[in-house]
Amino acid sequence: MKEIIECVPNISEGRRKEVVEEIIGNLKKLEVKLLDYSSDEDHNRTVITFVGGSENVVNAAVQVARDAVRLIDLRSHKGAHPRMGAVDVIPFIPVKNVTMRDCIEISKRVGKIIGEELGVPVYLYAESAKKEARRLLPEIRRGEFEGFFEKIKDPEWTPDYGPQEVNPTAGVTAVGAREFLIAYNINLSTKDISIAKKIARSIRESSGGLRYIQAREMPLDEKGCVQVSINILNYKKAPIYRIFEIVKMEADRFGVSVLESELVGLMPMKAALDSLSFYLQFPELNEDQILETKIYE
Amino acid sequence: MKEIIECVPNISEGRRKEVVEEIIGNLKKLEVKLLDYSSDEDHNRTVITFVGGSENVVNAAVQVARDAVRLIDLRSHKGAHPRMGAVDVIPFIPVKNVTMRDCIEISKRVGKIIGEELGVPVYLYAESAKKEARRLLPEIRRGEFEGFFEKIKDPEWTPDYGPQEVNPTAGVTAVGAREFLIAYNINLSTKDISIAKKIARSIRESSGGLRYIQAREMPLDEKGCVQVSINILNYKKAPIYRIFEIVKMEADRFGVSVLESELVGLMPMKAALDSLSFYLQFPELNEDQILETKIYE
Numbered sequence: 001m002k003e004i005i006e007c008v009p010n011i012s013e014g015r016r017k018e019v020v021e022e023i024i025g026n027l028k029k030l031e032v033k034l035l036d037y038s039s040d041e042d043h044n045r046t047v048i049t050f051v052g053g054s055e056n057v058v059n060a061a062v063q064v065a066r067d068a069v070r071l072i073d074l075r076s077h078k079g080a081h082p083r084m085g086a087v088d089v090i091p092f093i094p095v096k097n098v099t100m101r102d103c104i105e106i107s108k109r110v111g112k113i114i115g116e117e118l119g120v121p122v123y124l125y126a127e128s129a130k131k132e133a134r135r136l137l138p139e140i141r142r143g144e145f146e147g148f149f150e151k152i153k154d155p156e157w158t159p160d161y162g163p164q165e166v167n168p169t170a171g172v173t174a175v176g177a178r179e180f181l182i183a184y185n186i187n188l189s190t191k192d193i194s195i196a197k198k199i200a201r202s203i204r205e206s207s208g209g210l211r212y213i214q215a216r217e218m219p220l221d222e223k224g225c226v227q228v229s230i231n232i233l234n235y236k237k238a239p240i241y242r243i244f245e246i247v248k249m250e251a252d253r254f255g256v257s258v259l260e261s262e263l264v265g266l267m268p269m270k271a272a273l274d275s276l277s278f279y280l281q282f283p284e285l286n287e288d289q290i291l292e293t294k295i296y297e
Numbered sequence: 298m299k300e301i302i303e304c305v306p307n308i309s310e311g312r313r314k315e316v317v318e319e320i321i322g323n324l325k326k327l328e329v330k331l332l333d334y335s336s337d338e339d340h341n342r343t344v345i346t347f348v349g350g351s352e353n354v355v356n357a358a359v360q361v362a363r364d365a366v367r368l369i370d371l372r373s374h375k376g377a378h379p380r381m382g383a384v385d386v387i388p389f390i391p392v393k394n395v396t397m398r399d400c401i402e403i404s405k406r407v408g409k410i411i412g413e414e415l416g417v418p419v420y421l422y423a424e425s426a427k428k429e430a431r432r433l434l435p436e437i438r439r440g441e442f443e444g445f446f447e448k449i450k451d452p453e454w455t456p457d458y459g460p461q462e463v464n465p466t467a468g469v470t471a472v473g474a475r476e477f478l479i480a481y482n483i484n485l486s487t488k489d490i491s492i493a494k495k496i497a498r499s500i501r502e503s504s505g506g507l508r509y510i511q512a513r514e515m516p517l518d519e520k521g522c523v524q525v526s527i528n529i530l531n532y533k534k535a536p537i538y539r540i541f542e543i544v545k546m547e548a549d550r551f552g553v554s555v556l557e558s559e560l561v562g563l564m565p566m567k568a569a570l571d572s573l574s575f576y577l578q579f580p581e582l583n584e585d586q587i588l589e590t591k592i593y594e
Contacts, residue, residue: 004592006588033592035591035592036591051592095588095589095592096589096592180588240577241576241577244576244577244578258578259578260578260579260580261577261578261579262579263579263582263586265586266586266587266588266591267586267587267588268587268588268589269566269587269588269589269590272569272570272573272582272587273569275573275576275577276569276572276573276576279538279541279572279573279576280537280538280541280558280572281541281555281556281557281558282557282558282559282560283557285560285569287589289560289562289563289564290563290564290565290566290569291303291392291477291563291564291565291566292392292393292565292566292584292589292590292593293566293589294332294333294563295301295330295332295348295392295393296589296593
C-alpha cells in the first residue's frame with residue numbers, strides 16, 4: 001500500500017518570481033508530486049503543495065527549506081502576512097496509508113535537519129507540539145521575525161531543534177503534523193454584514209461554537225451579498241455537512257437563506273463521501289466504492 | 298490526457314472455476330487493469346470488469362470473447378440468468394477523457410472482429426444500436442440461445458456483423474456502448490411490501506416515472522423491512538439525490554421513512570460530487586477539487 005503524505009511549505013517570498021521559480025524548479029527534480037504553488041504579492045508569500053512517500057517528502061521539504069534559507073533575507077522582507085522565517089512553516093498531512101503518528105515522526109526528522117544542518121531554530125507545532133502553547137501557529141509566530149531576537153531568550157520559547165539564536169537572515173521555522181485543512185465559504189442572501197458576523201461567532205470555536213472551526217464574516221461587494229468564511233481544521237471531527245446545516249439554520253432565524261457554498265482549494269475524498277453519506281443515508285460509503293479510486297489504486 | 302474506458306464482458310460460465318481462471322489469467326497478461334470479476338453459480342455466469350485505453354480495451358475484449366467461444370459450449374449450459382452467447386454481452390463505458398461516440402466506435406470495431414474472426418453473429422445494442430428495437434438488451438436476448446436459430450432468420454434480426462447463422466456452440470453476442478450503471482437500493486421503515494411496490498412503480502420509467510430508472514420492490518426478511526431496488530441507467534440525467542428525495546417524499550405519505558441507502562458495486566466520482574453539490578449548494582464541484590484526484594492524475 002503506497003503511503004501518501006502531503007507537505008505544504010509556506011515560504012516568505014511572493015514577489016521575486018525568479019526566486020520562486022528556482023525553488024520550484026529544484027523541487028520538480030525530486031521524487032514527489034507537485035500539486036500546486038501560488039504566490040501572493042500582497043502577502044509576499046508562496047504556498048507550495050506537494051505529495052509523496054515519507055523518505056521523498058522528507059528530502060523535498062529539506063530542500064525547499066535549504067533553498068529558502070539561501071535565497072531569502074528576512075531583514076528586507078515586507079508583506080501583509082505575518083511571518084517569522086524564510087521558510088515560515090512546514091506542515092505534514094497524512095493522506096493515505098499513513099497515520100498522524102507517522103507524520104509527527106516525519107516532522108521531527110525534518111525539524112532536526114533544519115535545526116542542525118541549516119542552523120535555523122525550529123519549533124514543533126500542531127500535532128507535533130511538545131507544549132500546549134506551541135500547538136497554534138499564531139501563538140508561536142507572535143512578535144514575528146523582528147520580535148524573535150528577544151522572544152527566543154525566554155525559556156518558554158527555547159527551540160525544539162537547532163541553535164538557541166535566531167538565524168540572522170532566515171529567522172525561525174515551525175514544523176509539524178496536522179490534519180488536512182478545508183477552506184470553505186458560505187454566501188448568504190443578504191448585504192447585512194452583522195448577520196454574517198453573528199453566524200460566524202455562533203459557529204467558531206474561539207467564540208464557544210464548534211471545535212476545529214475558525215470563522216469570520218466577509219462582505220462580498222461585487223456579488224452584493226455577505227459571506228461566512230470558514231476554516232475546518234479537522235474535517236473528520238467537524239464534517240462539512242454539519243457546518244453547512246448549522247449556518248443554514250442560524251441564517252433562517254434572520255429570514256436569510258444560503259445562496260451557495262464555495263470550496264477554496266482542495267478537499268479530501270473522505271470529506272466529500274462523509275457528507276454525501278449523511279444526506280443519502282449511506283451507513284458507510286468509502287473510497288473503494290468510487291470507480292476512479294479503484295482505477296488509480 | 299489518459300483515456301479510460303471501462304469494459305464489462307458477461308460470459309456464460311459461472312461454475313467451472315478452471316475455465317473462468319483461464320480466461321482471467323489470459324486477461325491479466327494484457328495492458329488493461331482488471332477491477333473485478335465475480336461468478337454466480339445459480340446464474341452460471343461471470344461478470345468481468347476491466348479498464349484501459351481504447352487500443353488495449355479492444356484487444357482485451359476480443360481476447361475474452363475468443364477464450365469464451367473456445368471454452369464454453371452453450372448446448373450444455375444451464376443457469377437462472379437468460380443468455381444467448383458464450384460471451385453474452387460486452388458493454389463499453391466512457392469513464393475519463395473519452396466520449397460516448399468514442400465508445401460506440403470501439404464497440405463497432407470489437408463487434409466486427411468477433412463477427413468476422415470468431416464467426417459469432419453480433420448485435421450492436423444500447424447507444425451503438427442501429428435500430429430502436431436493438432437498444433434494450435432484453436429485447437435482443439428474447440428467445441435466448443435456443444430460440445435464436447429461428448429468430449436469426451427474421452430479416453428484423455439480421456446481425457450487424459458476422460455470419461447470418463447462429464454459432465452452433467457460442468450462439469450470438471451483443472456489443473455496445475452505454476453509460477455507467479449505478480445499482481442503488483433504499484430500505485424503508487416498514488415490512489409492508491405493497492408500499493415498496495407503489496414507490497417503485499412511481500419512480501421507474503416503465504410505469505411512467507423518471508427516465509433511465511428501473512425499480513422494483515424487494516422484501517428483506519432478515520432485516521425486517523422492505524427495499525426499493527433501483528438501477529440508474531444514466532446517472533448524469535437521473536442523479537442519485539433526485540431518486541433519493543423522491544423516494545423519501547413518496548414514503549412519507551405512507552408514514553414511512555428511509556432507513557438507509559445501499560450502493561451495490563461502484564459509482565463514478567462525478568455521480569458522488571453531483572449529489573454532494575446539490576445538498577451543499579456548490580454551484581460546481583469537480584474532480585479537480587478532490588485531493589485524491591490531483592494526486593493520481
